[in-house]
Amino acid sequence: MTTSQTSATLGTAATSSSAAARPLRLFLGLDAAVTAGNGLIYLIAAGPVGDLLDMDAGLLRGIGVFLTVYGVLVGFLAAQQVPSTAATKIVIEANLLWAVASIATALFGWFDPNTIGTVWIPMQALVVGAFAVLQINGLRKLTN
Secondary structure (H helix, E strand, O other): OOHHHHHHHHHHHHHHHHHHHHHHHHHHHHHHHHHHHHHHHHHHOHHHHHHHHOOOHHHHHHHHHHHHHHHHHHHHHHOOOOOOHHHHHHHHHHHHHHHHHHHHHHHHOOOOOOHHHHHHHHHHHHHHHHHHHHHHHHHHHHHO
16 A cells, blocks of 8 residues: 555545544533533522522532533533543543432432422433433444
């Protein structure tokens, strides 16, 4: 094989990896935007959101810091032409853990939210769980 044939083969492989990564990048990007946006709302409006959900504003600020930083990191991952498999698996596992912990929070009444809070917590858990499922499917397409 000549140098130009080798370069063409490598270029085709890189292009197909990039195309295969497109759905994963989309799902990571949506996750990043929703998560960071939610985190910023918790940070900026912790008092009113705390009143709405009947949850401690300090707790919401702490969650807001975590979600904002996490969302930014996931955004950096989504910006890669082909996201790292290992980093993507960490995001998926973190999302699944968050979803399960949120459902447990609602079931066991931790943090004692009102009815709106009790509905909000599992709803956001479903969104986070859906992101994890979409990311799993996107990663499978990339690695197959």
